[in-house]
Amino acid sequence: MSFNKKRPAQPSRTHPTRNLTDLKRGESGILDRLDLPEEDARRLMEMGFLPGHSVTPAHSAPGGDPRVFQVDGSEVALRRETAIRLILR
Amino acid sequence: MGDCHGCPAATITRPAKTRRQIVAIVGPPNSGKSTLFNRLTGLRQKVANFPGVTVEHRMGRARLDGDHEVYLVDLPGVYSLTPRTEDERVTHDVLGGAMKDMPKPDAVLLILDSTNLSRHLVLAAPVLSLGLPTLVILNMADDLDARGGEVDSAELAMQLGSPVALVSAAKGIGIEKVMQFLAGTTQGAPARNGGGKPLMELPVIQDIPKCRAWAAHAGSKARYHAPAPPLWTRRLDAIFLHPLLGPLIFLLVVIGVFETIFAGAQPLMDAIDDGIQASGAWVASVISYAPLRSLLVDGVWSGVGSVVKFLPQILILFLFIGILEDSGYLARAALIADRTMARIGLQGKSFIPLLSAYACAVPAIMATRTIENKRDRIATILIAPFMTCSARLPVYTLVIAAFIAPKYQVLALLSLYIIGFLAAIGTAKLLKSTILKSARSSFMLEMPPYRWPTPRSLGLRLVDRAKVFLRRAGTVILAVAIVIWVLGHLPLKNGAPPPIDQSIEAKIGHAVEPAIKPLGFNWKIGIGLISSLAAREVIVGTLGTIYGMEGSSEHSVELQKALRRDLTPGGAAALLVFFAFAMQCMSTIAVVRRETMSWKWPALQFAYMTLFAYAAAFAANHAVLWLA
Structure with a gap:
């Protein structure tokens, strides 16, 4: 995996940030932001991944990647490398 | 799939004098656009290509009462009208009347999945802002009902300022309302059974969170009650996406x-x-x-x-x-x-x-x-x-x-x-390791x-x-x-x-x-x-x-x-x-x-x-x- 794009500076927090991959199956979390290039972020937002929305991991392909996430009434499959950039509150 | 094998870009030619009305069908992916299109046109349809672009679309004729017909254009499924992908650009251009050889549509059928209305309504903002007569079709009404969801379509029509129809394209429920709307377009005055000035103002369409909030607001005004999660889909996924059973x-x-x-x-x-x-033998016996x-x-x-x-x-x-x-x-x-x-x-x-x-x-x-x-x-x-x-x-x-x-x-x-x-x-x-090398793409x-495939759609495909x-x-x-x-x-x-x-x-x-x-x-x-x-x-x-x-x-x-x-x-x-x-x-x-x-x-x-x-x-x- 290669992430050429620089991560935006992280705001200092007492807790380390959590992302979608930290959620157990069936456990939901509230989305805070999408650390992705504009293009991908827009597409994901159109599919329901908007800050403030609740996201719940569900089934996955064999091996756990990609995984289906329930968000805003639909189910969308994402690769781990994408899910890891979706930061939770 | 369901297109034509190697046939040239066939643009349906319309007789210039008696121009039929053109009605575009727009909707997000998986909203049932094609099912509705098949339902309305049956065998009177053709796959066609827009000149100059690779995106194909289907055109068909819907027969109305009294020998009237309208042309229906089935556009690619899109989440928004921001022209980024080719599909979105085509939908954007056709609706805006900017597509070559394709007059601006006279009306729009906006088809949304009623079981996921709050999110699908997001597309209503850019479509309604085009100002074309639009029928908002809430599809899969049977599914919404069966899973305990509900929506007040009359109230939604008031909020949006456009007629709204609850429909099940797969089962043919509520199609007569769509026909009525289409009949209205041929008389120059589309049916406005709840039309008039919208009660809600449209949001800035580039701002996705604002559009989403607008959609949620419209939904709640129309007393939209989301249905229970699709139980059967979850059950079937437990089998089809099982780590061992799935691949097997x-x-x-x-x-x-x-x-x-x-x-x-x-x-x-x-x-x-x-x-x-047998027929070959018969031919041989007849021809001397x-x-x-x-x-x-x-x-x-x-x-x-x-x-x-x-x-x-x-x-x-x-x-x-x-x-x-x-x-x-x-x-x-x-x-x-x-x-x-x-x-x-x-x-x-x-x-x-x-x-x-x-x-x-x-x-x-x-x-x-x-x-x-x-x-x-x-x-x-x-x-x-x-x-x-x-x-x-x-x-x-x-x-x-x-x-x-x-x-x-x-x-x-x-x-x-x-x-x-x-x-x-x-x-x-x-x-991928030589001439087409690229960074890992996203998925x-x-x-x-899961849905039952309709015999009608399968039949049309086979024909x-x-x-x-x-x-x-x-x-x-x-x-x-x-x-x-x-x-x-x-x-x-x-x-x-x-x-x-x-x-x-x-x-x-x-x-x-x-x-x-x-x-x-x-x-x-x-x-x-x-x-x-x-x-x-x-x-x-x-x-x-x-x-x-x-x-x-x-x-x-x-x-x-x-x-x-x-x-x-x-x-x-x-x-x-x-x-x-x-x-x-x-x-x-x-x-x-x-x-x-x-x-x-x-x-x-x-x-x-x-x-x-x-x-x-x-x-x-x-x-x-x-x-x-």
């Missing part, structure tokens, strides 16, 4: 499809075969003028008949792919395949076109449009023709039936499918709920495919059969045709023989190969005609016998392998040219596949010789 079921499905194609289609094919033979009788019976009946009998197999294959696609299983298959596809540098979305390529490479190559990454898309286009398309089946079936013992026939067929698949993988890997795919196949049999294959027959009867000696091995045809065949001899082919197969450059299955018709002239009847058993006399086991293996890898298909070349907008890719693809096929056939022939 997928394999069983694939094997089941092949078994049905080979064994299940046989009675139907035999029936067609008998019908062809010998040359004409020979042309019809040995040329046309043998040539066209030997191809037409494969119609059942091809339709069964399309039926299976249709069921997989319409039921929602194909998206799960893409999910399961993503990791494997990633290993060869592609992604799960490439899997769907590649699976469709098992039916036909032409619609498959068009289906690559959903792949956002350009290099991934070209790689998928380049490997798609390696997948075993239905046009190879007639060739495979004939050679396998002639040379391989019945109990190994399914295995042989499966092996041919597998070598095609392996060639595709190898080529993808080669491409985002919505999983639609479409049958038409394409028979049209080809009636044109290209018919023409080739006649040419083959004529060349086999010239030059005349003392007013009588020469023995076939002294004909012009034999001369052409003998001219190419040195090139194909290392593969174990004689001149007759050579003629078959040349004629199959048009389309793969043509070789079967050509051989039917050649052997028909030699005195064999057009019955397929005779054709097998003739082939066994003429081809060594090594040559038979080489022929199968050659067809597994060679690009022999003009329609595919044309569609690759159109989709990649250059001759570079189809030329490279044709050269690569032909060389590959030649080398592999050479190896197969010599391997069999060595073993024997």
Whole structure:
């Protein structure tokens, strides 16, 4: 995996940030932001991944990647490398 | 899928004087646009291409009361009207009246999934802001009801300032409201059963969170109550996406499809075969003028008949792919395949076109449009023709039936499918590590709920495919059969045709023989190969005609016998392998040219596949010789 794009500076927090991959199956979390290039972020937002929305991991392909996430009434499959950039509150 | 095999960009021409109203159907993916379109138009539809772009769309006529008709345009599924992908650009341009040769629509049918209304309503903001008369269709109303959801459509109409109809396109519930709206457009004043000034102001359409908030607000004003989660979809996913059962079921499905194609289609094919033979005998008995009788019976009946009998197999294959696609299983298959596809540098979305390529490479190559990454898309286009398309089946079936013992026939067929698949993988890997290298692309795919495929949609698909196949049999294959027959009867000696091995045809065949001899082919197969450059299955018709002239009847058993006399086991293996890898298909070349907008890719693809096929056939022939 290669992430050429620089991560935006992280705001200092007492807790380390959590992302979608930290959620157990069936456990939901509230989305805070999408650390992705504009293009991908827009597409994901159109599919329901908007800050403030609740996201719940569900089934996955064999091996756990990609995984289906329930968000805003639909189910969308994402690769781990994408899910890891979706930061939770 | 469900488009036309190699037909040119057919734009429906409208009579200029009595211009019919044009109504565009817009909606997000999986909202049931196509089901509604099929419901409204039935058989009065055509696949067409917008000039200058690769995006195809379907146009059809909806018949209203009192002999009125309107044109319906089924636009690609989009989440927004921001023109970023090609699909979005087309939808944007058509709705804005900026598409060449396509007048601005007179009205819009905006179709949304009522079971997921808060999110689907987001698309209503940009569509309504166009100011066209719009009917907002809340589809899958039966599903909404069954899962305990509800919405006040009259109130929603007040909020949006446009009429709203609760509909189930699959079951045909509420269609009369759509018809009413369409009838209104023909009278210049679309029905406004709740119209007037919208109570809610439209949001800034570029701002997704604002649009989403607007949609939620509209939903809550209309007392939208979201239904319970789709229980059956969850249950089925627990099985189909089970770590062990999932891949196993997928394999069983694939094997089941092949078994049905080979064994299940046989009675139907035999029936067609008998019908062809009986009608050929009848023609022979009616026509007394010998040359004409020979042309019809040995040329046309043998040539066209030997191809037409494969119609059942091809339709069964399309039926299976249709069921997989319409039921929602194909998206799960893409999910399961993503990791494997990633290993060869592609992604799960490439899997769907590649699976469709098992039916036909032409619609498959068009289906690559959903792949956002350009290099991934070209790689998928380049490997798609390696997948075993239905046009190879007639060739495979004939050679396998002639040379391989019945109990190994399914295995042989499966092996041919597998070598095609392996060639595709190898080529993808080669491409993605050389000329089409790119950073890992992302994979985002919505999983639609499982649904029962409607017999209507499946039926329309099959009618479409049958038409394409028979049209080809009636044109290209018919023409080739006649040419083959004529060349086999010239030059005349003392007013009588020469023995076939002294004909012009034999001369052409003998001219190419040195090139194909290392593969174990004689001149007759050579003629078959040349004629199959048009389309793969043509070789079967050509051989039917050649052997028909030699005195064999057009019955397929005779054709097998003739082939066994003429081809060594090594040559038979080489022929199968050659067809597994060679690009022999003009329609595919044309569609690759159109989709990649250059001759570079189809030329490279044709050269690569032909060389590959030649080398592999050479190896197969010599391997069999060595073993024997």
